[in-house]
Amino acid sequence: MADAPTAVPATPNAVGSAFEGMGSHIAILNAIPAHVAVLDHMGMILVVNEAWRRFGTANSLQSEDFLTGHDYLAVCEGATGENADDAAEVAVGIRAVLDGRLSEFDIEYPCHSPTEERWFRLLVAPLQLGEHQGAVAMHVDVTIRRRAEVEAHRLASIVESSEDAIIGKTLDGRVTSWNRGAERMFGYTAAEMIGTSITRLFPVTRLAEEADILDRLRHGDSTEHFETSRVRKDGRPIEASLTVSPMRDSTGAVVGASTVARDISDRKRLERQLLQAQRLEGIGTLAGGIAHDVNNALSPIMLAVDLLRMSPQDASSRELLDAIDSNAQHSADLVRQILTFARGVEGDRIDVNVNRLVSDVERTALGTFPKEIEVRTSVADNVWRVGGDPTQLQQVLVNLCFNARDAMPTGGTLIISADNVTLDTNDAGRYLGAKVGPYVRLHVEDNGTGILPDDLERIFDLFFTTKTVGKGTGLGLSTSLAIVKSHGGFVRVDSEPGHGTKFDVYLPARTSVVHVAQDRAVERPHGHGELVLVVEDEPSIRQITQKTLEAFGYRVIVATDGAQALAIYEQHPDEIALVLIDMMMPVMDGPTAILALRTLNPTLRIIAASGLVRSGHDATASLGVRYFLAKPYSVDALLAMLRACLDDVL
Ligand SMILES: Nc1ncnc2c1ncn2[C@@H]1O[C@H](COP(=O)(O)OP(=O)(O)OP(=O)(O)O)[C@@H](O)[C@H]1O
Ligand SMILES: [Mg+2]
Known part of the structure; x- marks a missing residue:
């Protein structure tokens, strides 16, 4: 070189x-x-x-x-x-x-x-x-x-691409920067926001917050993870978590603020759903206990009415009996609804044709609703079937339609529709009880009074009603929710006070083979002198069951608890053809007695009875007892079950 x-x-x-x-x-x-x-x-x-x-x-x-x-x-x-x-x-x-x-x-x-x-x-x-x-x-x-420019550019692109809204503002609340996350979250473009006041995003009730936030900033303090609500450009409210930090110039003086805002609407919704689910569970436990006792009181009344009808009567006695009967039935229905809510529901799980479901409900609505209410229905082509109990699902739709009717006292439009939806992970994460996969969505919409936000949180509560006494019991939605849950589904509500309400019921779909349900015939099968051991602690139920069975061709021995039942069975092991046993008794309860009886005779025919449908059913199933009788039972149900159990091939 x-x-x-x-x-x-x-x-x-x-x-x-x-x-x-x-x-x-x-x-x-x-x-x-x-x-x-x-x-x-x-x-x-x-x-x-x-x-x-x-x-x-x-x-x-x-x-x-x-x-x-x-x-x-x-x-x-x-x-x-x-x-x-x-x-x-x-x-x-x-x-x-x-x-x-x-x-x-x-x-x-x-x-x-x-x-x-x-x-x-x-x-x-x-x-x-x-x-x-x-x-x-x-x-x-x-x-x-x-390098500084590259770094600044890199930072800017991180800010730009952030999912969170990142907003700069002056100390008097004017927006100075607005990233893409902010555009997505609030619906305003940067051009629309920059230079204007941040309070555009505030609901009226939250305007005072800005003064507090700015005050803290002037003192150099930040506000972290502050949960509040804001309004999007389209007017939709969103729940947001805000972290607002002071921005300083080179001399350290606070000249503005940076706000990082995150949309937490989904998280809040889930939190509310979870709280509601827990509250419902609490109410359910309480109500279930009461319903159980009421059930026990109703059983003898209903059985007695059936028995009395069998002997000749004058016209006025018949009328009285009819009145007792219909009132007892009505009370039993109420109790059943409460138990449905408290314990979940049992029921058939057959392929339900959604088309038929909607048209049946439409017929009810058209037949009974005032003419001022226009009813429109639509069911998507090829709507999937759902596995369920058609009567219960119909009850859900009817409850929703009745509520819609009540919300439109001066008339309006009721829309009932059904379509298929497939939920992805995103959807499934948003709603409690939702899973990824195919659902049939039943939609009931009205343009009535709507539901106030405070009420919206409570409409599924047992006995929550805004209707006057006699008009509503507050059982419709709680029962419907319990039914939908027992079908593996979930419910969404969207309501705007003054404009109307939309309910969406999501039921897991069966997209494959179709089975057709068989209607079960109802008969009154008699006994042929078989000896039945009735184990029941409640005297009135015990007595009336005994009378009923005797009236229909059976012989009966009674026991008041499990221990007594065992003693009796040991004396008549060859004669007793069947044991009808209550699950909840003092001294020795049903499950213990069943285990003891089974050790004496593993093939003994046993029917277990309980007012707690779901738990009773589960308990008996785990004991290997296949016959379960839900209380309060009718004569028909009792006789049919007895016959089925006796005729069963062991
Ligand atoms: N479509 C609707 N529009 C307005 N409010 C509704 C609607 N659906 C339900 N609600 C509100 O939810 C409450 C609870 O409804 P729910 O069906 O559980 O009970 P109810 O209708 O009051 O009584 P019940 O159904 O037992 O006769 C109602 O009282 C009403 O305030
Ligand atoms: Mg109702």
Whole structure:
């Protein structure tokens, strides 16, 4: 490598000698940290400063080419590799300055070494050298500024691509920056928001919050994970978690705030659903206990009515009996609904034709609703079937339609529809009880009074009603929810006070083979003198059951608890054909007695009875007892079950 003198004119030609006159400035050139070279009118390097030379050496450039006496334009034009395009542009620029076509040329270009990324800015300015025009070329290292720019750009793109809304504002609440997350979350574009007040996003009831937030900011305090509500551009409310931090200038003074806002509407909805589910569970346990006792009181009444009907009566007694019967039935229905809610429901699980379900309910609605209510139904083509109990599902739809009717006292439109939906993980995560997969969605919509937000949280509560006494018991929705849950489904409500309400019932769909349900015939099968052991602690039920069975051809022995039942069975093991046993008794309860009886006779025919449908059923099933009688039972149900159990092939 030739060791050319630094900042010493090479005096290769006349222009060079003109430059000699500037010899006193060479010390100045050397003091400049930028890489400086003086070019003659042809682009030949006349002089380079110390920094230029050092750079060339440090970077193992072909130093010769960059030192005095070399044609800088030719070097640039001949450049190869990554920077060839920039170098060619430099050559064009320098030539334009030398020719007087440009008063200055300025370019920024990358000049990365193998170990670091670097950028330079080249400034070329004309320099009169005697009668010719040369130029000064100066390369300034702008790497630090470029890195800062890249970093700022990277930060900006993180902010831009964030899912969260990131908003900048001044201390008087004017928006200064608005990222894409904010656009998505609030529906306003940056152009719409910047320069306007952040309080546009506040619901009226929350306006006071801003003063507090700004006050904290002025004191340099931030507000973290503050949960509140805001309003989108389309008017929809959203629940948001906000973290507002002070932004400071270089002197440390607070000049504004950055807000990171996250939409937590989904999380809040799930939290509410969970709380509601727990509250319902609590109410259910309480109600279930009461319902159980009422059930026990109703059973003998209902059985007695059936028995009394069998003996001749005068007209007025018959009327009284009818009244007792219908009231007892009504009470039993209420109790059943409460138990449905409290314990969940048992029921058939057959393929239910949704088309038929909707048309049956439509018929009920058209037949009984006032003419001012227009009923519209639509069922999507090829709607899937659901596995369930058609009577219960019909009850759900009827309850929803009755509520809709009550919400439209002066008339309106009731829409009942059904369609198929397939939930993805996103959907499933949003609703308690929802799973990924196919559902049939039953939709009931009215344009009635709507439901106030505070009420909306409670409508599924047992006995929650806004109707006057006699108009509503508050059982409709709680029962419906219990039914839907027992079918593996869930319910969504959307209501706008003054505008109407939409209920969506999602039921897991059966997308495969269709089974047709068989109607079960109801008969009153008699006994043929079989001996039945009735185990029941409640005297009235025991007595009436005994009378009923005897009236229908059975012989009966009674026991008041499990221990007594065992003793009796041990005396008549060959005669007793069947044991009808209550599950909840003092001294020895049903399950214990059943286990003991089974050790005496593993094939003994047993029917277990209980008012707690779900738990009773589960308990008997786990004991291997296949016959379960739900209380309160009718004569028909009792006789049918007895016959079925006795005729069962063991
Ligand atoms: N479509 C609706 N529009 C307006 N409010 C409704 C609607 N559906 C339910 N509600 C509100 O929810 C409450 C509870 O409904 P639910 O069906 O459980 O009981 P109810 O209708 O009052 O009485 P019941 O159904 O036992 O006769 C209602 O009292 C009413 O305030
Ligand atoms: Mg109702």
